Amino acid sequence: MIYAGVDSGSWNTKAVVIDGGARVRGTCVVRSGADLAGAAERAYDGALGAAGLGRGEVTAVWATGFGRQSVAFADGSRTELDCHGRGAAHYVPGPLTVVDIGGQDAKVIRIDAAGQRLSHRMNRKCAAGTGSFLDEIALRLGVPIEGLGALASGSAEPLELSSFCTVFAGTELLTLIRGGKRPSDLAMAAYRSLVKRIVAMDVLDGRVVATGGVIAHHPAMVALLGAELRGEIIVPPHPQEMGAFGAALAARDGAAAVGPSAGERAPLAAVEAPRHA
Numbered sequence: 001m002i003y004a005g006v007d008s009g010s011w012n013t014k015a016v017v018i019d020g021g022a023r024v025r026g027t028c029v030v031r032s033g034a035d036l037a038g039a040a041e042r043a044y045d046g047a048l049g050a051a052g053l054g055r056g057e058v059t060a061v062w063a064t065g066f067g068r069q070s071v072a073f074a075d076g077s078r079t080e081l082d083c084h085g086r087g088a089a090h091y092v093p094g095p096l097t098v099v100d101i102g103g104q105d106a107k108v109i110r111i112d113a114a115g116q117r118l119s120h121r122m123n124r125k126c127a128a129g130t131g132s133f134l135d136e137i138a139l140r141l142g143v144p145i146e147g148l149g150a151l152a153s154g155s156a157e158p159l160e161l162s163s164f165c166t167v168f169a170g171t172e173l174l175t176l177i178r179g180g181k182r183p184s185d186l187a188m189a190a191y192r193s194l195v196k197r198i199v200a201m202d203v204l205d206g207r208v209v210a211t212g213g214v215i216a217h218h219p220a221m222v223a224l225l226g227a228e229l230r231g232e233i234i235v236p237p238h239p240q241e242m243g244a245f246g247a248a249l250a251a252r253d254g255a256a257a258v259g260p261s262a263g264e265r266a267p268l269a270a271v272e273a274p275r276h277a
């Protein structure tokens with residue numbers, strides 16, 4: 001049996017195709033843009049193409065993410081909190097804390113030993129604690145976001161950005177550039193600043209599973225976050241696609257209508273009503 005999950009995020013739409021044993025058969029990430037429905041179609045077809053499969057072979061596909069209602073072909077949906085937690089708990093036994101850093105929000109989800117969600121914190125109000133902050137800094141430094149990590153790797157002098165807000169940090173950056181500060185040090189300062197916002201969200205102890213595009217593409221974030229934690233930081237397979245993977249697990253469990261299969265942890269929350277059941 002084949003199942004799929006689509007995570008319609010503010011920045012990227014991710015799709016994951018799995019088999020009945022939860023093995024990942026194909027993934028795809030596309031920019032969400034303004035056409036969320038179209039991005040979902042492209043991501044889904046991309047993941048199926050990577051798996052060498054067609055839509056007709058998929059038993060069920062579920063959606064998650066802020067744009068999940070736009071995924072017209074989905075058989076059901078679940079929240080991002082459920083899917084990121086579910087996906088991470090599949091790889092790492094609880095208790096654990098999931099930290100997901102996306103383009104528009106950052107989430108901290110605490111999960112108990114049974115895989116049940118205990119609590120969550122979410123920042124979607126302040127861009128300074130999300131991937132948008134890095135995007136803005138990269139823009140100001142004149143590099144594509146894909147090049148920010150390479151730029152920061154040349155950092156020699158530890159610098160701090162004092163501004164809390166993304167807009168003010170951008171202005172502060174210009175002042176520092178004018179003052180002769182090196183772009184590589186400023187890039188590293190941006191990572192430090194984002195880590196500061198993340199660790200302020202909640203107590204991050206025990207096993208911390210880090211997911212999202214910021215974690216997947218910025219190794220400096222993993223290193224800096226790890227240095228701030230008392231516990232262990234774990235980056236699971238496909239960190240950026242973790243929400244889509246969790247949605248694919250939900251599709252499998254929803255299709256079987258019996259919850260998680262033997263040996264797996266329980267689902268995190270009630271299923272949202274399927275729209276095409």
Ligand SMILES: Nc1ncnc2c1ncn2[C@@H]1O[C@H](COP(=O)(O)OP(=O)(O)OP(=O)(O)O)[C@@H](O)[C@H]1O
Pocket residue numbers: 008009010011012013066101102103104105106130131132134135145146147212213214215217218240
């Ligand atoms: N190829 C890349 N290179 C560098 N950074 C990237 C890349 N792709 C994504 N990012 C970073 O990851 C962020 C987007 O992460 P992700 O794809 O998890 O977001 P999302 O799920 O669409 O957003 P949200 O969960 O907030 O709705 C961007 O803001 C950017 O900083």
Ligand SMILES: [Mg+2]
Pocket residue numbers: 009010065102103212243
């Ligand atoms: Mg996301």
